[in-house]
Amino acid sequence: MVKEVLVDVGIGEIRLAALENGQPVEIYIEKKDHESLVGNIYRGKVERVLPGMQAAFVDIGLEKNAFLYVKDVIPVSYNDEGELLFSGEDFSDISEVLSCGEEISVQVIKDATGNKGPRVSTRLSLPGRYCVTMPHSNVFGISKRITDQNERKRLRQIFEKAKPENVGIIVRTAAENVLEEQLIEDMEELEALCRGLALKEQKGAVPRLIYREPDIISHAIREYLKADTDRFLINNREEYEKVLALLGDAAPGLKTKVQYFSKNYDMFAYYHVESALEEALSRKVWLKSGAYLIFDRTEALSVIDVNSGKFVGKSDLEETALKINLEAAKEIAHQIRLRNLSGIIIIDFIDMHQRDHRDQVVQTLKEAVKTDRTQTVVVDMTNLGLVELTRKKIRQPLYKSFTVDCRVCHGTGYYISPVTAARRIEKRIDSQMAEAGHGCLEVYVHPEILRVLETSEKDSVENLKTRYNCGLKLISSKDADYDEAFIRKIEI
Structure with a gap:
């Protein structure tokens, strides 16, 4: 598999x-005026403890208080892979571990969304290239993706020997087959960060920021520039030089993978990322067979519907459904990753009656999501063809970075019909005429509503004028809201 990373440095955003094999699988954007807070660590103060919700609100110096669940505040235990074993469910009252006014260090694990503040955890972690350090912990684990037992033994010996006191370590997949000197250097850099963090925790006003997550380019180097990466392209000379400097002597073998994109083209357009981005922001995605997927979202979950579309098949209905669903399963895994969907995801596959066919589709989906770096769990298919999938939320979905809610429908995807809006305005006119007496009203409305009032609702408008013996001037205004009107009385 050919793996490439593109870093497009633009005005005000990166x-x-x-x-993977020329196909975009993940897209991120960082705007200078709206950077993600995920990874930042704050020294905050507990503002409220809510036993009924088993949660607390923590003031970390932002507009909205951060939200802290009980399972994110209690010390935990892990297995040898660094997977969570205990998350505090045995505690019945959050007030056993937190109290109002208490000062605590928390790390942002989810950005603020809508009217909700950011979600935080007291389980701090500082990720490096080859390992993740966890201050105030003694956990040790090795990524389960490293399957060679001899290599796991080697890594355990290296890190356990050099592991500092009161600092947990999770060995990342990228550490596999890396020289001991490079592993130790990475850990020592993180250990120095931990020491600096401990000093910042002790001094200063509360609330305050005590650790800032590196920018998106540093994030890209850490998370994407690895031994199996073929190219790391960047279109800005200054940032290109910075990347080479950041790599330094720690990863000299990776420097040759970093290339400066000097062509006079838009980088994303040149590598067909723009077209993939356009598709990822659309509601409908066509499959090669002629079938298509529909993506919808609610506050609670995302829904994906599989439709046969233009594909009619050459055999019976069951075989046709199987072929479409198998193709859809692979594309759904790709789109979920590309769109960065998270939380609960419900997939409505085309109905299949044979159990082995349903199992085949679920297994295909499970295999397809294995390439996703974000934790994803696929649940079995119901008799109705529904599959539940959960994906860990880290950053906001892609559409949030590139779109805003419609000012007419406010993000619902629909708004009242012109006739309904016109009749609401007629009722307002009726009320105003009753108060105005023998005068004249000027009514400024949206152009589309004006057309309705002058055509299908014309008789109703004329009846109002006759009933109240009142003049009426309907005026088109592009500035008027779709279902609102500005009404004023004028003297005649």
């Missing part, structure tokens, strides 16, 4: 795309 875009990142990860490609």
